[in-house]
Amino acid sequence: MARFMDVHSGMVGATEKDFRMAHEKDTAIEADEGVHFERSWLYPQTGKAFCLSTGPSKEAVLRVHERAGHPAAEVYEVPVEVS
Amino acid sequence: MARFMDVHSGMVGATEKDFRMAHEKDTAIEADEGVHFERSWLYPQTGKAFCLSTGPSKEAVLRVHERAGHPAAEVYEVPVEVS
Numbered sequence: 001m002a003r004f005m006d007v008h009s010g011m012v013g014a015t016e017k018d019f020r021m022a023h024e025k026d027t028a029i030e031a032d033e034g035v036h037f038e039r040s041w042l043y044p045q046t047g048k049a050f051c052l053s054t055g056p057s058k059e060a061v062l063r064v065h066e067r068a069g070h071p072a073a074e075v076y077e078v079p080v081e082v083s
Numbered sequence: 084m085a086r087f088m089d090v091h092s093g094m095v096g097a098t099e100k101d102f103r104m105a106h107e108k109d110t111a112i113e114a115d116e117g118v119h120f121e122r123s124w125l126y127p128q129t130g131k132a133f134c135l136s137t138g139p140s141k142e143a144v145l146r147v148h149e150r151a152g153h154p155a156a157e158v159y160e161v162p163v164e165v166s
Contacts, residue, residue, distance in 0.1 A: 005124055005133050016163045023165040041088055041135075041161035048159050050088050050133065052124075076131050078124035080099045082106040 001034075002079065004053050004061050006072040012047030019049070025068035026051075033060040084117075085162065087136050087144050089155035095130035102132070108151035109134075116143040 011019070019042045026037050035055035042049045051072070055061050058075045065072045094102070102125045109120050118138035125132045134155070138144050141158045148155045 003124070005126075019163050020165050039164060039166040041086070042163040043088075043159040043161050044163065046159075050159075050161065076126040076129075076133075078126050078133065080102050080125040080127065081122060082103050083122040 001054050001056065002077050003081065004055060004058060004075055005078050006051045006053070006061055006065065006075040008047070008049040008051075008065075008070060009073045010047050011042060011044075011049050011070070014042060014044055014047060014049075016042075022068065022070050025070075026064055029067055030055075030064050033064050035060050035064050037064075084137050084139065085160050086164065087138060087141060087158055088161050089134045089136070089144055089148065089158040091130070091132040091134070091148075091153060092156045093130050094125060094127075094132050094153070097125060097127055097130060097132075099125075105151065105153050108153075109147055112150055113138075113147050116147050118143050118147050120147075 037053045040051040053061050120136045123134040136144050144158055
């Protein structure tokens with residue numbers, strides 16, 4: 001299982017409620033692809049969003065977002081984490 | 084206190100050790116600016132890195148990275164988080 005960060009660019013003006021609903025669409029189907037979305041963040045002014053997930057591949061992460069109706073613009077595997 | 088995600092683009096080929104050292108440079112001085120770096124992630128192949136932090140302003144976050152020697156290419160306030 002690998003860790004990924006994906007980036008969305010088009011959620012301009014999305015509210016916290018919109019974002020929560022989008023996240024729920026992802027989490028409702030994520031298990032089909034072996035993906036789990038851990039945390040997601042939104043910058044409403046420009047519609048930039050970041051999602052941290054684990055899963056088997058970039059493609060699996062992208063498929064979940066695609067099927068949920070909000071495809072990601074970019075996805076990066078992030079094997080290194082510090083905290 | 085607000086939450087921020089910043090993005091670096093030039094850490095190509097950085098190892099986990101390099102990344103940890105960079106993070107330690109940030110955390111050594113972050114208190115000067117009222118910033119705290121919570122978690123950071125690296126995609127070594129293209130040198131893309133993401134840092135999640137809290138702090139008083141974008142400028143404060145950027146100043147810590149600048150002073151630590153690895154300026155961020157982008158920074159976004161992310162007031163909305165879901166998990």
